[in-house]
Amino acid sequence: MTIPNCSISDARDLVSNLNNISLFMSSGSLESGDEIFDMLLARLQDKIETLDSCLSYIVNAPLIEAERLLEEVKTK
Numbered sequence: 190m191t192i193p194n195c196s197i198s199d200a201r202d203l204v205s206n207l208n209n210i211s212l213f214m215s216s217g218s219l220e221s222g223d224e225i226f227d228m229l230l231a232r233l234q235d236k237i238e239t240l241d242s243c244l245s246y247i248v249n250a251p252l253i254e255a256e257r258l259l260e261e262v263k264t265k
Contacts, residue, residue: 200244207237 214230 197244197248200240204237204241204244207233207240211237 211230211234214226214233
């Protein structure tokens, strides 16, 4: 089985889709109150936040490094 290449945009879409699922699950449309359901929802929300943070870092790290290097060049 081959793993398709994914772009940052694809990953952001995944975060958005997972967040929509999480919102639906917590909206009361499904029967909550079950300990396993609540645990899975909490874990899903945690993983969405982690993925979103990782994507933000991946997108912003090169910009932050470029700004740091530019400041370094200016001070020389």
